Amino acid sequence: MFASKRLGKELQKLHEKLPPGITLIQADDLKEWLMDIQVVDSNPIYQNEVYRLKFMFSPDYPIQAPEVVFVADETHPIPWHPHVYSNGIICLDLLDRQGWSPVHNVESVCVSLQSMLTSNTKKERPPGDENFVKHNKQRPRDINFVFHDNQV
Amino acid sequence: MASLPPQRPAAFPRPSPSAADSSPAQEQPARTSSFSATSVDSETLLLDSPSSQTSHPAQAADKAPPTQQEEPQGELQEDAEPRKCWICFTDETEDDETTSEWRSPCPCVLVAHEKCLLDWIADMEAPTARRRAGGKPGKILCPQCKSEIRLERPQSIVVDTVRSAERWVDSALVPGCIFAIATATYTTFSLAGTHTIYEIFGTEDALQILRPLYQPPNAKGSTVALWLIDHLRRNWRLDLGLPLIPFTLIMSRTTLVDPFLPFLPLPFVAGSGQAHDQFLQFSWPPSAAFTIALLPYIRGIYNGYYKRVWAPREKRWLKQIQPRAGADDADDRDPQIPIEDENEVQEEEGHDDDDDDDNNVEEIDRIEVAFDLDIFANWNNGGVADNQAALENPPVPIARGPAHPLDAPPVDDDDDHEDDHDDHEPPPLVDAQGPEHNHDHDHEDGAAPAPNVPRQPARPRRRRVRPEDGIGWSSSSLSDTIFGALIFPSIAAAVGEALRHALPKSWVTLPAYGKQTGFLQARWGRSILGGCLFVGVKDAVLLYVRWKMAQNHRKRTVLDYEHSKGKQKKGAGRV
Numbered sequence: 066m067f068a069s070k071r072l073g074k075e076l077q078k079l080h081e082k083l084p085p086g087i088t089l090i091q092a093d094d095l096k097e098w099l100m101d102i103q104v105v106d107s108n109p110i111y112q113n114e115v116y117r118l119k120f121m122f123s124p125d126y127p128i129q130a131p132e133v134v135f136v137a138d139e140t141h142p143i144p145w146h147p148h149v150y151s152n153g154i155i156c157l158d159l160l161d162r163q164g165w166s167p168v169h170n171v172e173s174v175c176v177s178l179q180s181m182l183t184s185n186t187k188k189e190r191p192p193g194d195e196n197f198v199k200h201n202k203q204r205p206r207d208i209n210f211v212f213h214d215n216q217v
Numbered sequence: 218m219a220s221l222p223p224q225r226p227a228a229f230p231r232p233s234p235s236a237a238d239s240s241p242a243q244e245q246p247a248r249t250s251s252f253s254a255t256s257v258d259s260e261t262l263l264l265d266s267p268s269s270q271t272s273h274p275a276q277a278a279d280k281a282p283p284t285q286q287e288e289p290q291g292e293l294q295e296d297a298e299p300r301k302c303w304i305c306f307t308d309e310t311e312d313d314e315t316t317s318e319w320r321s322p323c324p325c326v327l328v329a330h331e332k333c334l335l336d337w338i339a340d341m342e343a344p345t346a347r348r349r350a351g352g353k354p355g356k357i358l359c360p361q362c363k364s365e366i367r368l369e370r371p372q373s374i375v376v377d378t379v380r381s382a383e384r385w386v387d388s389a390l391v392p393g394c395i396f397a398i399a400t401a402t403y404t405t406f407s408l409a410g411t412h413t414i415y416e417i418f419g420t421e422d423a424l425q426i427l428r429p430l431y432q433p434p435n436a437k438g439s440t441v442a443l444w445l446i447d448h449l450r451r452n453w454r455l456d457l458g459l460p461l462i463p464f465t466l467i468m469s470r471t472t473l474v475d476p477f478l479p480f481l482p483l484p485f486v487a488g489s490g491q492a493h494d495q496f497l498q499f500s501w502p503p504s505a506a507f508t509i510a511l512l513p514y515i516r517g518i519y520n521g522y523y524k525r526v527w528a529p530r531e532k533r534w535l536k537q538i539q540p541r542a543g544a545d546d547a548d549d550r551d552p553q554i555p556i557e558d559e560n561e562v563q564e565e566e567g568h569d570d571d572d573d574d575d576n577n578v579e580e581i582d583r584i585e586v587a588f589d590l591d592i593f594a595n596w597n598n599g600g601v602a603d604n605q606a607a608l609e610n611p612p613v614p615i616a617r618g619p620a621h622p623l624d625a626p627p628v629d630d631d632d633d634h635e636d637d638h639d640d641h642e643p644p645p646l647v648d649a650q651g652p653e654h655n656h657d658h659d660h661e662d663g664a665a666p667a668p669n670v671p672r673q674p675a676r677p678r679r680r681r682v683r684p685e686d687g688i689g690w691s692s693s694s695l696s697d698t699i700f701g702a703l704i705f706p707s708i709a710a711a712v713g714e715a716l717r718h719a720l721p722k723s724w725v726t727l728p729a730y731g732k733q734t735g736f737l738q739a740r741w742g743r744s745i746l747g748g749c750l751f752v753g754v755k756d757a758v759l760l761y762v763r764w765k766m767a768q769n770h771r772k773r774t775v776l777d778y779e780h781s782k783g784k785q786k787k788g789a790g791r792v
Contacts, residue, residue, distance in 0.1 A: 067305065067336075074306040127304050127333075128340045166360035167304040167337055168327070 068126035069095045075170050087175045090117070097121050098171065101141070102179050110145055110188050117141040118178065119153075120171055130165030132205050133174055145188040146181065152198045154205050156191060157181065303361075304333035325362035338368065403460050409703055410459030413466070416710040418505070419740035430455055466702040469516060479513040482506075505741045512745070519752070527760055534767035705748065712747030713740065 072095045079089045090099040098120040104111035121132040135143045135153035143149060148156040158164035159177060169177075191197070201208070299309035300319060307330075309319075317332035338357050357366040415423040424431075429452045449456065465481055468474045474481075503511075717725045720737065727738045736742045 071304075071306045125336075125340070127306070128337050167333075168360045170306070 067128075068122055068124050071127050072122060075172070079172060084172070084176055084179075086179055087172070095122065099136075100171065100175055102175050102182075104179065104182050106183055108183055108185070110185065111182055114144070115141055116144050116182075118175065120174075127167035127170075130160055130162060130169075131171070131174070133160050133178075134205060144182055145190070146185050147187055147189055147191055148181070149191070150194050150197055150201075151190055152201070154197075154201070154208070160205070300328050302329045302333055303327045304329045304337055322366040323359040323362055323364045325359060325364070327359060327361050334366070338366070406460035406463050410462035413462050413706040414459075416706045417713075417741050417744040422505075422739070422741065427455065463703055466705060467699050469513070470698045470702045475517070479517065481513070482510040503736070505739070508742070508745055515749070523756065527756070531760060531763050534763045537767040538770040706744070708751055709748030710740075710744045712751050713743035713745075714747075716743045716747055716750075 076089075076092050079092070083089065086103040086105040088101040088103075090101050092098040100118045100120065101115050102118060103115050117136050117138065119132075119134050119136045123129050123131070133155060135141075135149060135155065137143050137153060143151055143153050150156070155178070157177070159169055159174070301308040302319075307316075317330045319328055320331045320334055321328045322334065341357055357368070358364065359366055411423075411427065414426055417423075418426060461481070465478070469478060716737065717740075724735055724737050725743065728734055737746065
């Protein structure tokens with residue numbers, strides 16, 4: 066009820082107007098949405114690529130952070146970024162329990178991720194990516210990320 | 218209203234929002250009618266005259282300005298945008314009866330339903346979230362302006378007390394555990410120390426030493442603290458010294474505290490004789506305190522002597538019984554062989570042995586670490602007498618403690634009268650045969666592995682942990698060291714008792730009157746001598762065993778099948 070009301074509001078707004086580079090792909094239900102983001106300026110790492118984000122909302126949505134991951138398919142790669150694992154899991158403080166607050170929303174998350182990519186200059190994965198991708202069974206929200214880097 | 222003056226103190230719940238929910242038209246009358254009520258005074262205070270807030274006359278003046286002020290503001294707000302809850306994103310226009318009141322808890326423009334805020338705050342304060350945040354109970358901050366959002370909560374003394382008690386217990390857990398473990402260790406060590414004192418000194422003297430502990434507490438000190446201080450002042454030697462006894466015993470089997478060991482007994486010896494004069498007499502027989510304070514030095518001397526004279530030989534004997542030990546024995550005779558070569562040979566040998574037998578591994582470590590000693594031993598083989606060798610050799614890495622200066626030149630002499638006479642019985646025994654025989658039989662050493670032999674050297678090696686053994690600390694050798702150290706006083710006492718029975722009566726019994734005239738007349742003297750004897754004899758026996766094993770190893774022969782079982786059919790043998 067709580068989540069659906071708020072998501073309804075957000076969806077309504079998303080249909081009206083979206084910032085450049087952000088597209089709503091699918092929002093059939095109030096549990097899982099797909100968004101596409103693109104880096105608008107000319108960062109060579111992300112040129113001409115479109116990335117697909119999957120949002121998963123819990124029933125306590127605005128109180129609890131949504132789970133946001135990049136999903137890969139034929140046309141949508143996982144972007145290179147020192148905070149994005151190759152399985153699409155994103156290490157971003159505002160998606161973590163502590164960093165999240167209900168002021169954020171789908172659109173603001175998209176914009177944050179977009180700017181996170183835009184400002185990145187390193188075409189690399191987080192340290193320990195291979196191991197993490199191989200062994201991680203946790204859902205993104207249960208992972209305890211340590212946010213040591215506030216620059217990116 | 219959302220736009221009310223931002224400097225309004227956040228702590229006051231607002232009276233207006235409930236009324237403002239429905240419509241601005243209704244709101245106004247409701248507000249004005251309630252104006253004389255006390256609930257409004259926060260607004261009036263801010264809007265115009267702060268000083269007049271409390272007094273009666275101010276009321277009349279208050280009435281007008283607020284109404285004027287609020288009306289345009291309210292309309293302006295309504296026109297611009299309806300209030301929108303930053304949590305559920307619904308705005309004012311969607312409010313119905315079930316919607317909770319609007320709150321603006323911070324200076325910035327964020328407003329929200331009270332219910333939404335409370336949900337959010339509950340999530341922020343949930344135990345898991347707080348724990349992740351680092352245990353800080355945490356302020357609730359507005360996500361936008363980061364100012365604190367304050368709540369008025371019903372206070373309950375019981376709840377508060379219990380919760381703070383819980384927090385306190387939580388934080389006291391680790392220190393509590395440490396304290397418990399420390400106390401347990403202290404008590405155990407004290408008990409072990411007391412036991413040691415009884416063993417060494419016998420019941421009577423021990424009771425005298427420990428008497429302060431058995432005295433009833435002095436009633437003079439009225440408070441606990443005073444009593445404690447008084448107790449510490451009078452008994453600190455026992456309080457500190459008793460637990461130190463097992464510690465010292467254990468440490469004296471290692472080389473960890475060698476630099477400090479000789480000084481450890483001093484504070485307990487100095488001036489400890491006030492109560493028991495006879496323990497502090499600096500004459501013959503020496504007092505118990507003096508003797509015990511001397512023990513670390515004796516130990517240092519003995520260890521230094523052992524390391525210089527016997528450890529190299531021991532190592533050589535051990536090496537000889539290892540598979541293919543003959544390989545570098547040939548080098549032994551040739552003093553010209555450069556040292557590097559020697560090392561290499563030994564290293565190679567070590568690696569080979571690794572595969573052969575697990576038991577060898579520790580042994581090999583030791584050999585590799587103790588290269589220099591080994592090499593000096595080989596020089597020594599060239600016929601130089603033992604104690605001369607000790608002088609001649611370049612400084613060997615031994616005797617790290619303050620014992621070093623003491624033990625250097627007069628190695629043998631010191632040991633003779635200080636430590637144990639036994640120690641010198643084996644030397645001639647081995648000296649007579651050892652080196653010479655080594656050379657005679659070097660060739661006979663085959664490459665034949667000796668399956669059982671390596672097991673034996675591994676055992677006695679632990680009995681005394683020397684510096685080079687530091688690398689090979691296994692749990693079993695650790696427990697060996699500790700238990701050996703703790704049981705040592707009992708062994709010493711037992712040997713002391715045996716001495717009492719073995720030695721002439723006049724040596725071991727106190728004169729009927731007057732003070733003791735001989736070192737062995739008191740039990741502690743016999744115990745200490747017994748301990749020293751035990752160490753000396755044990756080392757001697759082990760050295761003999763080591764040497765004998767090396768001898769026997771060389772004399773082994775493989776029996777021919779034909780000779781032993783000649784009557785059985787020939788040719789079928791596996792030989």
